[in-house]
Amino acid sequence: MEGRVVVVTGGAGGIGAAVCRGLAAGNASVAAVDLDAGGLDSLVRDAKGTGGGSVTAYVTDVTAGGVAEAVLGQVESELGPVGALVNVAGVLRRGPAALCSLEDWSALFAVNATAVFLWSAAAARRMAGRPGASIVTVASNAVGVPRVGMAAYAASKAAAAAFTLGLGLEAAAHGVRCNVVCPGSTDTPMLAAMGPNAAAGAVAGDAAAFRAGIPLGRLAAPQDVADAVVFLLSEQARHITMHSLYVDGGAALRG
Ligand SMILES: NC(=O)c1ccc[n+]([C@@H]2O[C@H](COP(=O)([O-])OP(=O)(O)OC[C@H]3O[C@@H](n4cnc5c(N)ncnc54)[C@H](O)[C@@H]3O)[C@@H](O)[C@H]2O)c1
Structure with a gap:
């Protein structure tokens, strides 16, 4: 400096x-x-x-x-x-x-x-x-x-x-x-x-404020994950790449 x-x-x-x-x-x-x-x-x-x-x-x-x-x-x-x-x-x-x-x-x-x-x-x-x-x-x-x-x-x-x-x-x-x-x-x-x-x-820390757990309030059904997979495979996702799509009801606290 x-x-x-x-x-x-x-x-x-x-x-x-x-x-x-x-x-x-x-x-x-x-x-x-x-x-x-x-x-x-x-x-x-x-x-x-x-x-x-x-x-x-x-x-x-x-x-x-x-x-x-x-x-x-x-x-x-x-x-x-x-x-x-x-x-x-x-x-x-x-x-x-x-x-x-x-x-x-x-x-x-x-x-x-x-x-x-x-x-x-x-x-x-x-x-x-x-x-x-x-x-x-x-x-x-x-x-x-x-x-x-x-x-x-x-x-x-x-x-x-x-x-x-x-x-x-x-x-x-x-x-x-x-x-x-x-x-x-x-x-x-x-x-x-x-x-x-x-x-x-x-x-x-404040677990409630950080919404620990699953903010959407339920476990994912296999269909929820499958829907995301199918979307990424489809023509609708033609411009999406290098992307991680979280299908977790908000649990990871990130996009
Ligand atoms: N303190 C925390 O926990 C924390 C956490 C994450 C990020 N930050 C960020 O760190 C930075 C510093 O924060 P801090 O904790 O030292 O806060 P602070 O309030 O002590 O300092 C902020 C300074 O910015 C000045 N300021 C505000 N508006 C201004 C303006 N329009 N023109 C000129 N100066 C202006 C204030 O006068 C003050 O001196 C901020 O950007 C804040 O958002 C702070």
């Missing part, structure tokens, strides 16, 4: 601040981007003297149009060419999928998905051809496994993850690596905001 300029969105949050501190300890010049001016202030204060690197605060709403370009330009003029981007900014709103309001859905997608697109695309354009160029998006383990009350959040994170991987396929030709980190429950303000029992509940 020596001497590299790394932009971290959500830098004032629990995971973002840890990323910033780690990068600064490795002698990077970190541009910490967040809405939370007070959080950024204390991050900058704490990071002083922890190594040869630095943390500079950029108080910014990552969802605002045109802002990614403008802030990346400002970072480049103040700290030097950007070598990496870490998308950590995120919000969580929970509730039953069928009752999710358009307002909640839009708020989740604005930060968790659209901002990842805006910042990653802008960074990839700038970083093309720069040695060691890299983007990491912090998504969630909810991307891979359905969670009760988290459908809209998971959808926003899945969008971010898919965009990051697709960008990675194209940007590889320009030497830009793109990866996704999917954390599980992590001890941060986001988890604390889920209530006093959230941490203990996450550790202990």
Whole structure:
């Protein structure tokens, strides 16, 4: 990380601040981007003297149009060419999928998905051809496994993850690596905001919430499996290949 300029969105949050501190300890010049001016202030204060690197605060709403370009330009003029981007900014709103309001859905997608697109695309354009160029998006383990009350959040994170991987396929030709980190429950303000029992509940697990067993409530009949086999053999499946079709009433908790 020596001497590299790394932009971290959500830098004032629990995971973002840890990323910033780690990068600064490795002698990077970190541009910490967040809405939370007070959080950024204390991050900058704490990071002083922890190594040869630095943390500079950029108080910014990552969802605002045109802002990614403008802030990346400002970072480049103040700290030097950007070598990496870490998308950590995120919000969580929970509730039953069928009752999710358009307002909640839009708020989740604005930060968790659209901002990842805006910042990653802008960074990839700038970083093309720069040695060691890299983007990491912090998504969630909810991307891979359905969670009760988290459908809209998971959808926003899945969008971010898919965009990051697709960008990675194209940007590889320009030497830009793109990866996704999917954390599980992590001890941060986001988890604390889920209530006093959230941490203990996450550790202990909740069989009902995870729908252990068979969510559709019955064993498969041989005919259920046979129907899927026949479908895959048929002309109706002419464009389906390399696919694993789970016929398990939802038991595997995955698609
Ligand atoms: N904590 C967990 O259990 C957990 C689990 C899986 C994934 N994640 C993901 O990890 C990332 C970091 O989460 P955290 O736990 O550190 O949460 P956090 O709430 O501590 O940090 C999130 C940060 O994002 C910032 N942010 C939110 N909206 C913003 C906006 N519009 N513009 C700029 N900054 C904005 C917040 O101010 C905050 O500092 C998030 O993307 C979250 O979804 C967290």
